[in-house]
Amino acid sequence: MTDHFVPYTPDDISMEYHQLLGSFLPQGESDKGPTLCAAESKDPSAWLTILQRSLGLSKRDQSDFVLDFAYGEDMASQMWDTPLLRAIVSKNMENVHLLLEHGANPNGVDCDSQASYARRFRRVKSATVDVRDRIVQISQEDVGDSTTQLLTLSNDELARRTSTISPFWAFPDALPLGYSENGDLLHSVLMAARTTTEILEVILRAGADGSAWTTSQPDELPSEDLLxxxxxxVSTPLHAAIDSGNALVLDALPDRGFNSNARALIAGCQALTPLQHAVVHDKPELYQRLAVHPLADSSIVTPVLKVHVLHFAIAQLDLNLIDVIGLPLSAAMPTALGHTLLHVACMPRDESQLQMFAPKVRQSVHDMRTLHVQQQSWPAAIYQLALPRAGQTELPAEDGPADYPTRLPRMNWLPLEERVERSETDRLLGMPAVDDFNRQLAVIQTLVMEPGPAETLKIDIYGNTALHYLASSRIVNDDAVAWLRKQEHGDQVWRTAANRWGWTPSDVWKDNVTTIEPAQESLRYVNTRGGRSRRGIAGTLTRGRR
Structure with missing residues (x-):
């Protein structure tokens, strides 16, 4: 019997092609696929084999599914990784060369992916889009154009701040720039800045775009389509080098034409200069290395909120960092929110240290000195009426710290050491350590003694003085309040300086220290006269006011 030759049909060819195409794709949720594995492999034959097999694909499919394949743990998310980025981060120079020679995108990521991620940081957003939802694709219709990023603070934005609490330097709904994996590294040059100068040179010679980082920064951003x-x-190579502690690349970038003041303006209020970024991430040695460059400018303030590098240093309560920066305190003007350096030093560190159960505190204080933005939205609900009802103790006989020597025996105050963190658990819950108070007092003294006592009179856009912020902490730094009150104008400010809601620092303090948090026994300011213990009174009041 003779075998008859049966030719391939178009369907057979299509099936064979799709099987070939499928062989390059991940097989399951935890599988990155053969292209990424080969790109980071130290064996160059692994990537050569991938390239040889991919010759059977069309040029477009070879680009989309092999050379520039974008991988994410969740394919709908923005957690991109590509063969070129993987070869760079693995410091696999041979595979970097192979990818670029065979036509991989030298930028490492396509513009659509970059634009989609950057839209999560727009100031103007549709009310129907949740930029924190990782699986949502953000379109241009969901957000305002990039031209809005550098506009001055609007009245609506100011009003929105009074309904929640925010970092003093960012918006209430700000996302961390690294919200998604590699989100702040969506460019081959950014990834290369974390590795070696040799890889950086190869990427630049291949034609990777670095124009936004090598020219002077514009005062306005063009439309997204023109970027x-x-x-x-949302980052720059200098920021990437600082993040990774890569001093060699940081030194090399300005010499290769990169602007030592380059910022990712698309990130809006989070567009810090490299000098500011080094301070925020507590890298004083890298700040010094960059500051010696003749074009490095420490006077630049952030877009929109106008925050100076000294504000970021003061927020960390670190006088050594101030010395490293080496600028006079007068170099930092008040921010767009009216915050002086003294305001920032006196703010609660974060929301865990703010007495949010006290109505006058909640009404008055809307900023904190943390230098981090959260993965989750700031708890706007804490400023609404849905809070559990708090109890109250009787009003104290005195008017605040510094009164107790004459108006209340010191023995009736719970000692400072008993009101602050006593264990690692307390530290994790956010309660300040005694040392934090000592550092805060030292910074406050420096900020008042150098410019003069008139600093205590200055108010922000809410009408708050520095003493309003000190009075709002769950555990008040009594020594800092007492010291400020003893300065010229200090006691007058404490008793008479009313904010826009009509509350003086003394009013805020009384509301704070007489509040007993729901479902807790207060270990704060409870009078023990009458033979009852602090714990007993607190427990009785808490139970009685549910």
């Missing part, structure tokens, strides 16, 4: 790939990134 080059580097301008769509």
């Amino acid at each position: 080059r790939p580097s301008a769509l990134c």
